[in-house]
Amino acid sequence: MPKSRRPSRAARTLLPGAVAAVLLTGCAPGSGGAAEADPSASGKATPSPTAVTPSPESGGPAPGTLLVADFGSDTVTFVDPARGAVGSVEVGTAPYGLALGADGRAWVATAEGVAVVDTAARKRLALIPYRTDTGPVTTGEYRGGGMGIALAPDGRRAYVGVNVPGGNGALEVIDTAALRVTDAVPVGRRPFDVDVSEDGAEVYATNHDFFDVTVVAAGTLEARRVEVAPYGTEGGLGSWLKPHYAAVRPSDGRLLLPFEGERLAVVDPRTGRTEIEPMTANTHQHGVAVTADGTLLAVGTGPIDPDEDRGPSLTVRAPDGTERVYPLEGPHEDVAVSRDGRTAYVTGGFTRDGYWDGLTVVDLESGDTRRLAAGSRPLGIGVL
Numbered sequence: 001m002p003k004s005r006r007p008s009r010a011a012r013t014l015l016p017g018a019v020a021a022v023l024l025t026g027c028a029p030g031s032g033g034a035a036e037a038d039p040s041a042s043g044k045a046t047p048s049p050t051a052v053t054p055s056p057e058s059g060g061p062a063p064g065t066l067l068v069a070d071f072g073s074d075t076v077t078f079v080d081p082a083r084g085a086v087g088s089v090e091v092g093t094a095p096y097g098l099a100l101g102a103d104g105r106a107w108v109a110t111a112e113g114v115a116v117v118d119t120a121a122r123k124r125l126a127l128i129p130y131r132t133d134t135g136p137v138t139t140g141e142y143r144g145g146g147m148g149i150a151l152a153p154d155g156r157r158a159y160v161g162v163n164v165p166g167g168n169g170a171l172e173v174i175d176t177a178a179l180r181v182t183d184a185v186p187v188g189r190r191p192f193d194v195d196v197s198e199d200g201a202e203v204y205a206t207n208h209d210f211f212d213v214t215v216v217a218a219g220t221l222e223a224r225r226v227e228v229a230p231y232g233t234e235g236g237l238g239s240w241l242k243p244h245y246a247a248v249r250p251s252d253g254r255l256l257l258p259f260e261g262e263r264l265a266v267v268d269p270r271t272g273r274t275e276i277e278p279m280t281a282n283t284h285q286h287g288v289a290v291t292a293d294g295t296l297l298a299v300g301t302g303p304i305d306p307d308e309d310r311g312p313s314l315t316v317r318a319p320d321g322t323e324r325v326y327p328l329e330g331p332h333e334d335v336a337v338s339r340d341g342r343t344a345y346v347t348g349g350f351t352r353d354g355y356w357d358g359l360t361v362v363d364l365e366s367g368d369t370r371r372l373a374a375g376s377r378p379l380g381i382g383v384l
Contacts, residue, residue, distance in 0.1 A: 060104070060120030061086075064338065065384045067106055067119065069095040071139075071349050072357070072377030076108055076117060078384075079374040081338075081345070081361060088375070089122050091115035094139040097149045097194075097380040099158065101176070106382070107158045109146025111137050114160055114174060119384055131181045132162045132170040141351050148194035148206065148245075149380075151176075152218065159203045161191025171205045171216055171223075185221050187214040189237075193245040197253055202269060204255060206246045209237055213246065213255060215269045226272045228255075230263045240284065240304050245334075247290035251319070258285040258298040261315065261325075281315045281325045282308075286351070287334030291341055294319040299346055301331045302354070314346055314362055326362050326369065331355060336381045349377040 061067075065086070066079040075088040076095060092110030099107045105125070106117040111134075116126040134144030147169075148161040158174040162184075169191045173183040188207025195204045196218075205214040211229040216222070227233075231241040243265070246255045255267040261281030267274045283300035290296050296317040303309030312328040314335065331350040337343070344362040348371075349355045359374045359381075 061122075061384050063384065066336070066345055066359070066374070067098065067100065067382050067384060068347060068349075068359070068375045068378035069098045069108055069380035070375040070377060071096055071379045072355075073375075074110070075375070076106065076115075077375035077378065078119075078122065079359065079372070081343070081372070084373050085375060087122055089117055089124055091117060091124055092127055093137050094143055094145070095380070096145075096147050097160075098382055099149045099151045100382040100384065101151055101155050103155060104384075105176075107149055107151065107160075107174075107176075108380075109149040109160050111139065111143050111145035114146055114149065114158065116179065126179045128174055128179055128181060130160075130162050131172055131184045132164060134162060134164050142190075147191050150194045150196045150203070152196055153198065153200045157218070159194050159196065159205075161187065161194045161205050163190050168210075169205075169207065171203065171214065173221070183221055185214075185216050185223050187216075187223070188212055188225070192243075195246055195248050195255070197248060197269075198250065204246060204248070204269060206243050206257070208242050208244060211242055213243070213257075213267065213269070224272075226267060226269065226274075228257055228265050228267055228274060230259050230265050230274070230276050244286045245288045247288045247296060249290060249294055249296075250292055251294050256288065256290065256296055258288060258296075258315070260304070261285055261298075261300055261310070261313070264296075264317070277321060279315065279317070280323050281313050282310045283313055284309065285315075287332075287347070289335050289337055289344075291337055295341075297335050297337060297344055299332050299335050300325075300328070301333070301350060314344060314360075316344070316364060324367075326367055328360055328362075328369065329371070332360060333379050334381050336383050338383060345381060345383070347374075347378040347381050349375075349379040351379070 078087045092112040094111040097109045108115040113127045113129040146160045162170045171185040187205040188210030190208040191205040192208045193206040203216040257265040261283040264277040287299040298315045300313035302312045314326045331354040332346045334347045346360045
């Protein structure tokens with residue numbers, strides 16, 4: 001991504017451990033038809049190719065097991081926070097974001113379609129093709145296909161942001177019972193992240209290359225654009241100062257989008273108004289998560305300008321605006337929080353060069369960090 005000149009400086013609701021919604025797009029030719037599925041899912045379906053690494057445990061993953069999307073391969077990996085990787089499942093080319101359902105299924109945005117994974121059996125149940133034409137299946141930062149993905153609160157719909165290389169994206173709606181795409185709503189370029197309001201009434205697609213969020217009414221699929229550009233839009237596609245990920249604040253439904261460890265855009269999706277609050281990390285920021293009490297976690301990937309910016313970090317911002325910044329070694333992309341709220345897991349996959357194959361585990365009380373090998377270029381992450 002070319003770098004534009006930076007302006008001078010001025011000043012998914014997730015329960016702890018829930019998945020932070022994800023990032024780039026995945027490419028897959030598709031007609032919007034029914035999913036390719038395992039025979040156990042439908043008597044008329046044809047078998048879906050799966051590659052499963054058996055688990056030494058029985059009865060499914062233990063609570064607190066992590067699931068990461070391996071952007072560097074075609075798998076998702078199960079990770080024991082104490083021991084590392086304990087199994088993997090083949091899902092499709094270049095998986096990016098993932099969402100976890102209360103029924104134990106994981107929904108994974110790949111370049112080929114949305115993979116549905118039974119996390120207890122560690123098996124891919126289906127691969128749902130996209131309705132949007134995204135061109136040839138490829139890999140890399142700008143690949144076509146699914147990026148951000150989220151589930152409705154009742155689990156009946158999945159929403160995936162679909163990237164179309166060189167063009168505008170789409171928000172595709174999946175019927176989770178029928179395992180097929182039912183609708184597609186035009187959104188902006190490169191929908192990094194998708195979030196859903198707590199009541200399920202609205203869906204939010206964060207469009208990286210359009211400096212905006214598309215607010216979609218879940219009932220009517222009517223869409224409206226809300227610009228989110230605290231630094232302005234100068235530089236266009238070449239600018240670094242764009243939105244990446246958002247989180248829905250539990251207390252009031254506002255969207256929280258961090259920029260550069262300097263500015264937090266707090267967006268009211270009903271009015272489109274944005275308020276800016278100062279941040280302290282001073283680093284390029286990507287993935288976010290928010291806990292039930294409104295604590296925001298934001299991943300700093302490292303400096304844009306080495307002469308002005310600080311290195312990679314994890315910012316933990318309390319509801320009152322106070323922040324604690326934990327330095328990290330090397331770039332990271334996304335974050336999830338343990339169910340007790342004491343530990344953060346930050347993926348090392350990163351969307352650009354500099355990634356590594358693992359997670360950083362951050363003790364949020366002591367500040368201690370440790371690295372854990374986990375999958376191949378892990379990006380999206382959730383806690384089972």
